[in-house]
Amino acid sequence: MNPDDVLAVQFEDHRAHLKAVAYRMLGSLTEAEDAVQEAWLRLARSNADDIDNLGGWLTTVVGRVCLDMLRLRKVRGEEPLEDRLPDPVVSREDAVDPEQHAVMADSVGLALLVVLQSLTPAERLAFVLHDMFGLPFDEIAPIVDRTPATAKKLASRARQRVRGATPSPDPDLATQRRVVDAFLAAAGGGDFEGLLAVLDPDVVLRADAGVGLQIVRGAAAVAGQAASFRRQVSAAVGHPALVNGVAGLVNTIDGRPVSVMSFVIAGGRIVAIDILADHDRLPGLDLAGLIG
Known part of the structure; x- marks a missing residue:
């Protein structure tokens, strides 16, 4: 050589x-x-x-x-x-690529990257x-x-x-997924009280649709936004995924990605939701193995 x-x-x-x-x-x-x-x-x-x-x-x-x-x-x-x-690192829950694992070592969530x-x-x-x-x-x-x-x-x-701006997520993925499923069920059914039950009082929702980062704080405000969001994408199919090491979803309509969502769960409640719905950036993410 x-x-x-x-x-x-x-x-x-x-x-x-x-x-x-x-x-x-x-x-x-x-x-x-x-x-x-x-x-x-x-x-x-x-x-x-x-x-x-x-x-x-x-x-x-x-x-x-x-x-x-x-x-x-x-x-x-x-x-x-x-x-x-920031760009999310998205992978299947049952098969994390070795390079993705290295990139995501130490649980570098989107919340930390936002602070950085x-x-x-x-x-x-x-x-x-x-x-x-x-x-x-x-x-x-x-x-x-x-x-x-x-x-x-x-x-x-x-x-x-x-310090203090990035809560440590609950480590058990099965628990994370149960909380996310409860959130989606409550949002899909317009169950405001059900949403409040799974949202931390200080939850933060960050949404990026390509026109600036929209931030909503507090359980009541996020619950209202969540119900509205779910109505808007009622035709979407949610594909479970790991997003920066935590439970997330890749939402598609007719097989085309329309958003990537991640949920930070701490103490059994959602403390942060991040949504990337920028149609200019989504095609640059490696999502084929998640929605194929």
Whole structure:
């Protein structure tokens, strides 16, 4: 095997990890793939013999690429990240792809990604690389052009924003699915009291139909929205799925995906519902194995 082939094999060993880093940074599966590909191009142009720790080198490169991409979004005046839901990672409940599992390690739910989107690019990078992947601050500092002490402060500020904003879901998927089924039955039957019984008093509903992120807070308000939503998609077929590691649905009409829903269940009640119904983004998700 020639040196280039050996390097390619070594890179592939790190691909899933690198995509996991990029996904947390960017909230976009397509852009995460682009960042990983850029890391490969930079590796191929470098002198690999001078790299002592390939995994660490690649992680910092992906972090730097993602930071540049986040900053470029602002320069171009693109839609603010906080105005959209991150791309969901969707899989079958009974068969999780190994790469998807790596991307979703540590239960990175959409709620956490939404919070990360509200951070500055430097805060996001410091938090992701240090708190999620254990990179030391003296390695993070050069990426953000700060001192290690300042990089530590960036991560601390991010940590304060994240803490308490992302409840840990109940781990048992069967329990999650029972709560979701109760929610759907109550919504489908217009059972307002039944909805209140399965919704946490502080539940948050986030819906992205491509015209900005709509947020509804509180059980009564969400119950009203849920009944309305269910009437609008009464012709849809719901396909059970895992969405960012929790119980969810892929809703289709005539075999075409119309929305992806995820439900965070904590303490036996729904604390968060996320709905992606952006028809421009849904075709970019790998949903064929769920609705075929």
